[in-house]
Amino acid sequence: MFRLSESPIDAAALARExxxxxxxxxxxxEGWVRDNNEGRNVLRLGYQAYAPLALAEGKRILAxxxxxxxxxxxxxxxxVGTLEIGELAVWVGVSxxxxxxxFAACRYVIxxxxxxxxxxxxxxxxxxxxxxxxxxxxxxxT
Amino acid sequence: xNYRVLYFASLRDRAGIDAEQVESxxxxxxxxxxxxxxxxxxxxxxxxxxxxxxxAFAAWEQxxxxxxxxxxxxxxxxx
Numbered sequence: 001m002f003r004l005s006e007s008p009i010d011a012a013a014l015a016r017e018x019x020x021x022x023x024x025x026x027x028x029x030e031g032w033v034r035d036n037n038e039g040r041n042v043l044r045l046g047y048q049a050y051a052p053l054a055l056a057e058g059k060r061i062l063a064x065x066x067x068x069x070x071x072x073x074x075x076x077x078x079x080v081g082t083l084e085i086g087e088l089a090v091w092v093g094v095s096x097x098x099x100x101x102x103f104a105a106c107r108y109v110i111x112x113x114x115x116x117x118x119x120x121x122x123x124x125x126x127x128x129x130x131x132x133x134x135x136x137x138x139x140x141x142t
Numbered sequence: 143x144n145y146r147v148l149y150f151a152s153l154r155d156r157a158g159i160d161a162e163q164v165e166s167x168x169x170x171x172x173x174x175x176x177x178x179x180x181x182x183x184x185x186x187x188x189x190x191x192x193x194x195x196x197x198a199f200a201a202w203e204q205x206x207x208x209x210x211x212x213x214x215x216x217x218x219x220x221x
Contacts, residue, residue, distance in 0.1 A: 119220030
């Protein structure tokens, strides 16, 4: 299940949803808001999403992960709106019988989400400026 | 024809609006973007964008229908 959330993500609650009796491994990834990027001080982030397409593309990525890797469950949640330093921006969780597939699927999901899902990160800097970023965290420019 | 266009990220900032109804003779997204780029002064060329029609990724040459929702997708940066 791929979710967009305007309120804080409860990582522990999401992880519990992954539990299955056949699961021997659980891998989770948390993306946090850090206070710097490309040498600039960041005060907070603003995320926008084109929700209908973001949900559809996110769901597609999770389906691909299930096809590619021997996993039991996979879930992802992404915040939208304004986030402060230290907040959880994106969460990916995978359960599987064995760790190799869980690690690989988790990596696949976060990489594809960053590459394909229509969500945009706007950094607000300490000097008062702000800017939209590319997937590699370089500025888009306007 | 009449289209509903939604703007996100740098396109939203430049246009100063998050959505608009557009009356246009353009028959595809490429023609529509050319018009809107001239009107709003968008810096991003279509080579930097993807296009979505009615909530799904589409080809720039896909024929538009009256009432379609068109979204030009700037480079994404989730995560």
